[in-house]
Amino acid sequence: MAALGGDVRSVQADQLHMQGTLRATAAASYSVQEIQSPAGTVVREYVSSAGKVFAIAWQGEWPPDMRQLLGNYFDQYAQAAKTQSGARIGRRPLVIEQPGLVVQMGGHPRSFKGRAYVPDLLPSGVAAEAIQ
């Protein structure tokens, strides 16, 4: 039921998981499934025309369940987050940019905003800026 890198069925699993309401919009080469949880956390899952979730964006008072949303990519994310925090001591937005995974999260308690995507899965012609 992992989302990132999963197929479109995982979106429905996430909707159930979040007890959320689902709203879908379509772009040229992908669609966006937006799930809003009862507590107001918004998660957008970007699904390619081939049915794969290639990106996720989120916003809410607290971070979403990253293990759920990143699925098989969670361990890579957790390892990279450790490495970043070891580079220089300091509190700053999380920025993970690896060939196989990009995760960015910023904000503060009561307001978190972030996104994650797999560069190799981006449909051609879709810029990372489209993931919001």
Added chain:
Amino acid sequence: MKDPRRLLVLIAAVGLAGGFSAGCGGGSSSSTPANTNTITNSGSNVASISVNGGPLGNYDDASFTSVTVCLPGTTTCQTIDGILVDTGSSGLRILSSVLTLSLPQQKAANGNPVAECLPFVSGYTWGPVQTADMEIASEKASSLPIQVLSDTDFIAPASCTSSGISSDTLESLGANGILGVGLFAQDCGSYCEQVQTALGDFNPYYECASATATCQAVGESLTQQVQNPVALFSTDNTGVILEFPAVSGGEQASLSGSLVFGIGTESNNALGTATTYTANAAGNFSTTYNGTVDAASFIDSGSNGYFFPSTVTVCPSNSDAQDFYCPSSTENLSATTQGANGVTGTVSFSIANAEALFSVDDNAYGDLGGTFSSGSFDWGLPFFFGRNVYVGLQSTTNPNGYWAY
């Protein structure tokens, strides 16, 4: 924003090299000079703060102070230094490893100890909620619920560990604790009054039957939640002012300033001519930079740079300045901030080459910035240099608090 003569320099329209632009964002109602601030050094409501690298001596652009914690209602106290001053969060958090007092444990309705998981973007803090009297300057917050950071008292639940990495040690936190003096009276607010039952929704508060039990999410009343200590002060409880001089020469080994308690409560903390920008319910305001509106923007002394989406050159990924900006020469920029009250103002700031800054082993860097994806402009500690920043605590008038500068 570093040279007290800059205003004159600008008026004379000479010698802008190494300075900053006058700001090109038009249409604003206010422009804040960053170089004319006066630091309040005395008063019973003034604590010293210093950008000094913290307890490990290597924390970039963070301000530290000391607090005294006491067993409630007693004079059995401990003073702890190396406490990070954070306007981006609310509440006192102290590493268990530096706490010598055995503070009373907060209990849930079922009698079990309460613990908290508080996510920050750089990692979560986990540990029991305990009660202390806290003193700083001549201010006192009695029976203050605080968080004691410890990975070992109770087992952090999976929902906590999946939010990021642990910041519960000196090595991972870089501080002995965090003094959150942000916009809100509690660290969570109404969201935490009941358990969020949707599996994807995060719960900060838990009750733990034992050291080895699986902790269960619990609703936490506003008064039980970890509190902004300023809200519990008897008089100077309307907010804080952070006052730092400008950094001279681009960077300094240390920079001393003042943390003033109360706004408009004493002769030394009047709002004066500062412009007020109210926050929205999320604790954000809006920043327009380079034609883009970043709606989820905020002012945060606990962020160690300006973090914002920009085309400024990023440092090489193999350098220790990774994710910071590395322009070939200092870039002079400006942005427009807008409060929820509609008030706008222009802020001029500069971004220097982070690798060059870090090549000298200092702790206060005036023009440090780094990347973030769109939608958020994080005005971190460099924003506070050379500028008195008022952080107004939420009130009936301003339910989500405000910033003024």
